Amino acid sequence: MKSDKLITPRSSAYLVERIGFSTLAILSFLLAVPIIGVILYIIIHGAPAISWEFLSRMPSDGMKAGGILPAIVGTFYLTLGTAIFSVPLGIAAAIYLSEYAPENRLTRIIRIAIINLAGIPSIVYGLFGLGLFVIFLKLGTSILAASLTLSIMTLPVIITTTEESLRAVPYAFRVVSTSLGTSRWQTIRRVVLPQAVPGILTGVILGLERAAGETAPILFTGATFFLPQLPNSPLDATMALPYHLFVISTQVPGMPIQIQYGTVLVLLVFVLGMNIVATVIRSRARARRQW
Amino acid sequence: MPEIFERRSRESHGEWVITRLIQTAGYSSIFFVLMILYFLLANGLPVMKDVSLSNLFSTVWYPIEEYYGILPLILGSLVVTLGAALIGVPLGILTAVYISEIAPQWVKEALKPLIEILAGIPSVVLGFLGAIVLSPFLRESLNLPTGLTALTGSILLGAIAIPTIVSISEDALNTVPRAYREAALALGTTRWQTIWGVTVPAARSGILMAIMLGIGRSIGETMTVMMVTGNAPVMPDSLGALFAPIRTMTATIASEMGEVSGGSPHYHVLFFIGIVLFLITLGVNVMASRIAFRQRKRSERVLS
Amino acid sequence: MDKIVVEHLNLRYSDGTESLRDLNLVIPANAITALMGPAGGGKSTFLRALNRLNDLADVVAQSGRVLIDGKDILEPEMDVIALRRKVGMVFSRPLPLPLTIYQNVSYGLEVAGERNREVLDKAVKLALDQAELWDEVHDRLSDPAEALSGGQKQRLCLARALALKPEVILLDEPTSALDPVATAKIESSLSELKKNYTIVIAPHNTQQTARVADWVAFFLQGEMIEFGPSKDIFTRPKDKRTEEYILGRYG
Numbered sequence: 144m145k146s147d148k149l150i151t152p153r154s155s156a157y158l159v160e161r162i163g164f165s166t167l168a169i170l171s172f173l174l175a176v177p178i179i180g181v182i183l184y185i186i187i188h189g190a191p192a193i194s195w196e197f198l199s200r201m202p203s204d205g206m207k208a209g210g211i212l213p214a215i216v217g218t219f220y221l222t223l224g225t226a227i228f229s230v231p232l233g234i235a236a237a238i239y240l241s242e243y244a245p246e247n248r249l250t251r252i253i254r255i256a257i258i259n260l261a262g263i264p265s266i267v268y269g270l271f272g273l274g275l276f277v278i279f280l281k282l283g284t285s286i287l288a289a290s291l292t293l294s295i296m297t298l299p300v301i302i303t304t305t306e307e308s309l310r311a312v313p314y315a316f317r318v319v320s321t322s323l324g325t326s327r328w329q330t331i332r333r334v335v336l337p338q339a340v341p342g343i344l345t346g347v348i349l350g351l352e353r354a355a356g357e358t359a360p361i362l363f364t365g366a367t368f369f370l371p372q373l374p375n376s377p378l379d380a381t382m383a384l385p386y387h388l389f390v391i392s393t394q395v396p397g398m399p400i401q402i403q404y405g406t407v408l409v410l411l412v413f414v415l416g417m418n419i420v421a422t423v424i425r426s427r428a429r430a431r432r433q434w
Numbered sequence: 435m436p437e438i439f440e441r442r443s444r445e446s447h448g449e450w451v452i453t454r455l456i457q458t459a460g461y462s463s464i465f466f467v468l469m470i471l472y473f474l475l476a477n478g479l480p481v482m483k484d485v486s487l488s489n490l491f492s493t494v495w496y497p498i499e500e501y502y503g504i505l506p507l508i509l510g511s512l513v514v515t516l517g518a519a520l521i522g523v524p525l526g527i528l529t530a531v532y533i534s535e536i537a538p539q540w541v542k543e544a545l546k547p548l549i550e551i552l553a554g555i556p557s558v559v560l561g562f563l564g565a566i567v568l569s570p571f572l573r574e575s576l577n578l579p580t581g582l583t584a585l586t587g588s589i590l591l592g593a594i595a596i597p598t599i600v601s602i603s604e605d606a607l608n609t610v611p612r613a614y615r616e617a618a619l620a621l622g623t624t625r626w627q628t629i630w631g632v633t634v635p636a637a638r639s640g641i642l643m644a645i646m647l648g649i650g651r652s653i654g655e656t657m658t659v660m661m662v663t664g665n666a667p668v669m670p671d672s673l674g675a676l677f678a679p680i681r682t683m684t685a686t687i688a689s690e691m692g693e694v695s696g697g698s699p700h701y702h703v704l705f706f707i708g709i710v711l712f713l714i715t716l717g718v719n720v721m722a723s724r725i726a727f728r729q730r731k732r733s734e735r736v737l738s
Numbered sequence: 739m740d741k742i743v744v745e746h747l748n749l750r751y752s753d754g755t756e757s758l759r760d761l762n763l764v765i766p767a768n769a770i771t772a773l774m775g776p777a778g779g780g781k782s783t784f785l786r787a788l789n790r791l792n793d794l795a796d797v798v799a800q801s802g803r804v805l806i807d808g809k810d811i812l813e814p815e816m817d818v819i820a821l822r823r824k825v826g827m828v829f830s831r832p833l834p835l836p837l838t839i840y841q842n843v844s845y846g847l848e849v850a851g852e853r854n855r856e857v858l859d860k861a862v863k864l865a866l867d868q869a870e871l872w873d874e875v876h877d878r879l880s881d882p883a884e885a886l887s888g889g890q891k892q893r894l895c896l897a898r899a900l901a902l903k904p905e906v907i908l909l910d911e912p913t914s915a916l917d918p919v920a921t922a923k924i925e926s927s928l929s930e931l932k933k934n935y936t937i938v939i940a941p942h943n944t945q946q947t948a949r950v951a952d953w954v955a956f957f958l959q960g961e962m963i964e965f966g967p968s969k970d971i972f973t974r975p976k977d978k979r980t981e982e983y984i985l986g987r988y989g
């Protein structure tokens with residue numbers, strides 16, 4: 144077969160195809176290598192910094208020694224706070240769009256609004272959070288203000304992915320459930336939502352992953368340079384891994400490089416760990432799905 | 435059997451409440467966009483009182499001496515984004531084409547998670563690596579005075595835009611009906627010719643949307659550019675600007691908002707830059723959604 | 739006894755099709771009434787009017803009255819949820835919910851607020867018995883319903899509707915996806931069930947109509963051409979179109 148093609152008049156076309164395919168393969172390979180490289184690089188350089196002390200101690204000596212506990216805890220709090228606001232709201236909004244919204248102008252406006260929310264730069268969210276939560280609502284630079292800011296930023300991710308997984312549930316299930324004398328909400332809660340859970344979870348985690356890694360929205364809403372103790376109320380400011388990394392790598396002269404790499408590694412594990420969890424949930428649900 | 439016709443059963447009260455809650459949540463996105471717009475305007479528009487228009491749209495950004503010209507910042511953002519597009523768009527589309535049309539299954543399954551990982555790397559991490567690895571490398575290999583240049587930012591922003599471009603383009607390519615390809619192949623064209631002659635053109639609106647959204651992400655990116663572009667608010671005047679330090683709008687807000695006092699002209703100008711950013715990304719995103727606004731219609735009929 | 743009385747029922751979908759035109763019909767209790775006619779005649783549409791499932795479809799205009807036990811169910815203030823519990827439906831595709839066998843049958847009751855295990859257990863057994871499925875599944879009630887065969891699934895769907903103790907059962911071509919053996923089982927359940935229920939079925943062919951129907955309504959392009967006892971319709975149809983259909987002229 145192959146050799147046949149080579150002697151047809153159009154063999155040059157096949158040669159082009161071979162060259163084209165190879166070029167694209169090489170390009171994609173060249174894209175993949177740096178990604179793997181970056182991950183390995185961070186692991187190799189960061190691993191030596193990781194110790195129990197590094198993870199469990201407060202920073203000392205102007206952050207040039209000790210651990211990064213408050214940054215880890217802070218990022219955890221911020222992620223949790225973001226989840227508290229954005230998950231219920233995002234899922235409810237997605238349910239509205241998938242199950243209730245009529246096809247009309249208002250719904251189109253909602254969709255445009257969501258696209259806009261998704262596109263607004265994270266630093267602009269920071270400005271907004273400063274204007275609304277920190278100053279207008281007088282929450283101050285706090286975990287609460289930062290979480291609220293991050294929530295609104297995360298909302299479109301959660302809405303979009305949740306709506307997609309709700310729509311993937313076959314419409315026939317809704318008809319069947321309705322025919323058995325159930326209200327719309329009962330059908331959603333008992334049939335549609337359970338089937339969409341893996342997809343929703345994936346979307347939620349991906350949204351929170353983004354929130355956990357963000358710096359710009361918390362710069363003026365909740366992040367602080369250094370705290371002598373862990374925050375003990377939502378109205379306290381907090382350290383956070385991404386902001387900490389930014390600070391120690393750009394603002395503190397003479398910062399030991401080890402600590403920087405260690406911080407990068409911890410942040411990456413935090414964020415990519417969520418990513419991997421999401422991927423696993425998604426692929427397992429796909430394998431198990433009956434429809 | 436009149437019980438059939440009992441008025442609404444007792445769930446229906448809760449049902450009403452839940453429906454309202456869900457509806458309110460559904461509308462909330464509109465509310466948030468308006469709130470964002472309002473707070474940007476409320477804090478940004480007062481700049482018109484404090485700073486003259488000719489100052490605002492001048493070419494000098496030097497806030498300490500009350501030079502608030504935002505043109506170098508806008509152009510700085512544009513230059514970096516343009517560079518990012520030049521890198522990210524071709525690479526992103528070609529990768530999407532490769533994944534969707536050419537790659538064997540196992541390669542697909544390896545590439546897609548990798549690209550998701552790239553999407554997941556926080557921008558501050560990319561900025562850190564850019565400053566510590568990429569910028570020294572560029573300085574030495576291109577023999578520049580500093581490695582913190584627009585180009586450094588462009589390369590990293592390209593990397594940030596790529597996952598968006600790849601995933602949306604790939605979706606667009608996947609929705610091209612199989613029959614198109616088969617028809618073309620049946621006419622004796624090669625797969626390569628089919629890809630560029632049939633499949634990619636059929637997916638062009640989706641790909642265009644991917645490009646727009648990728649660019650939208652690049653314009654708004656903050657931490658990475660702030661950490662690698664050197665932050666010099668100079669007017670970029672030629673192509674050489676790519677190889678020199680530059681300052682974007684986002685980086686300006688991020689690095690200066692912490693030091694200004696609330697209500698000062700400088701504070702208002704920073705919010706004003708936020709308005710400009712908001713409007714630019716709004717434009718880009720609305721255009722992107724115009725291009726490919728087709729909500730999957732629920733064509734499935736009630737079971738029959 | 740007249741269970742369902744339909745008066746001047748008209749229905750139009752958003753695509754403009756006039757799917758039901760001035761329908762007048764009386765459906766007797768404790769009998770099987772079959773809706774016969776070529777595809778697109780409005781049989782499914784009519785069945786869905788009886789449990790207001792058309793509320794989910796793109797209906798733009800509906801007029802007339804459908805009285806069940808003397809009460810107009812098309813009225814806007816009708817409690818459609820209670821209606822659907824009393825008017826069960828089986829669809830042409832055997833489509834269990836993504837739950838276990840047991841949960842599929844108990845679903846309607848549980849949503850309706852029944853919490854008592856014993857009551858549920860009893861209702862599930864009874865319904866599965868009525869659908870002639872109990873013997874085959876009693877030892878694997880907590881398996882996913884998806885594991886059943888096509889015929890079993892469809893009987894599960896019947897059981898699921900029966901569990902709510904409806905008075906009317908609607909069946910829309912319930913055996914169109916089944917083999918002859920599975921079809922026979924469903925048909926035998928129906929002839930047992932008609933003693934206690936009002937059954938309205940759109941059979942999936944004329945032979946089935948002849949086998950199961952006590953009464954036959956012939957639907958053609960949204961109109962009901964003829965209604966009468968099954969015997970009469972098959973032996974001496976009044977309308978020429980009915981005769982032609984029975985003789986196979988419409989395919």
Ligand SMILES: Nc1ncnc2c1ncn2[C@@H]1O[C@H](COP(=O)(O)OP(=O)(O)O)[C@@H](O)[C@H]1O
Nearest residue numbers: 735736751755757777778779780781782783795
């Ligand atoms: N959900 C729907 N939306 C729009 N038109 C429909 C819908 N269901 C049925 N129709 C139309 O109504 C007419 C009657 O259809 P149907 O009730 O399904 O007939 P039958 O069940 O006798 O085949 C057909 O023309 C069909 O296209």
Ligand SMILES: [Mg+2]
Nearest residue numbers: 738781782910
């Ligand atoms: Mg039908």
